[in-house]
Amino acid sequence: MSIPFGGYASPEQIMRDRAEYARKGIARGRSVVVMQYADGILFVAPNPSxxxxxISEIYDRIGFAAVGRYNEFEMLRLAGIRYADTYGYTFNRSDVTGRGLANLYAQQLGMIFTDSIKSYEVEIVVAEVGDGPEEDQIFRLTFDGSVFDEQGMAVIGGQAEAVAGRLKERYREGLPLRQALDAALAALTEPGGDRPPAAQLEVAVLDRGREHRKFLRLTSSRLERLLEAPAQETAAEAPAEGAEGVEDTTPPAAPPGPPTAPEGDIDTGSAG
Structure with missing residues (x-):
């Protein structure tokens, strides 16, 4: 049986085709934001699942975020956990670093991109929280194994350039967690669109104030309180009633009546 000859393609053309294929796959997913805040590093991703x-934990101080094909970045995550556990057990837990993990991923992704017929459709972030903000590290890795040492924040997947542009307008060093989360959600939301509810968000932090394991996933009521906080803070910043230059239109209070118990019955003050 003869095999039809498909013609010659230069190595440059093959690499361009693989890169274009990977970029298209990554762009179909929604972006993930990783940024520093006052007490550590924040991860935010729209994710209804x-x-x-x-977003996941790799080791004591190290977090992992990814976009693209789930089965592919899940294999990378598990490989990182095995490397960290083995290296930390053989030597010392403090010897496991975000830089070392980023180098491992860069080698794996570069080898896959060069030697495999199909490149991985993934983009990942490895973040390590330090004892102070100046020791925090955020590494962004692309499908071909390229490593970028990001300063303060990183955006991957989807419309990364547009999201990063909106985030830069709101980001500043030392933001409290509530304001950092608000900035991340504002960047992830298209202009004129509605922010995703808490049930459709995946949020986690590397909190430098925690003992031993720094990774903490924010879920349910705590996340909802953080999402409500910016609106409450905005209301609190409004001019107070009766302040200078502001007309006080509040009607006079009615004369106080008898005190009531919690059920609404009149409280006579007797012990019952």
């Missing part, structure tokens, strides 16, 4: 996580 409760089982398939884009």
């Amino acid at each position: 409760k089982a398939l996580h884009k």
Whole structure:
């Protein structure tokens, strides 16, 4: 049986085709934001799934975020955990670093991109929280194994350039967690669009104030309180009633009546 000859393609053309294929796959997903805040590093990703996580813990001080094909970046995550556990057990837990993990991923992704017929459709972030903000590290890795040492924040997947542009307008060093989360959500939301509810968000932090394991996933009521806080703070910043230059239109209070118990019955003051 003869095999039809498909013609010659230069190595440059093959690499361009693989890169274009990977970029298209990554762009179909929604972006993930990783940024520093006052007490550590914040991860935010729109993700309605409760089982398939884009954000995970790798080791004591190290977090992982990814976009693209789930099965591919899940294999990378597991490989990173095995490397960290083995290296930390053989030597010392403090010897496991975000830089070392980023180098491992860069080698794996570069080898796959060069030697495999199909490149991985993934983009990942490895972040390590330090004892102070100046020791925090955020590494962004692309499908071909390229490593970028980001300063303060990183955006991957989807419309990364547009999201990064909106985030830069709001980002500043030392933001409290509530304001950092608000800035990340504003960047992830298209102009004129509605922000995703808490049930459709995946949010986690590397909190430098925690003992031993720094990774903490924010879920349910705590996340909802953080999402409500910016609106409450905005209301609190409004001019107070009766302040200078502001007309006080509040009607006079009615004379106080008898005190009431919690159920609404009149409280006579007797012990019952």
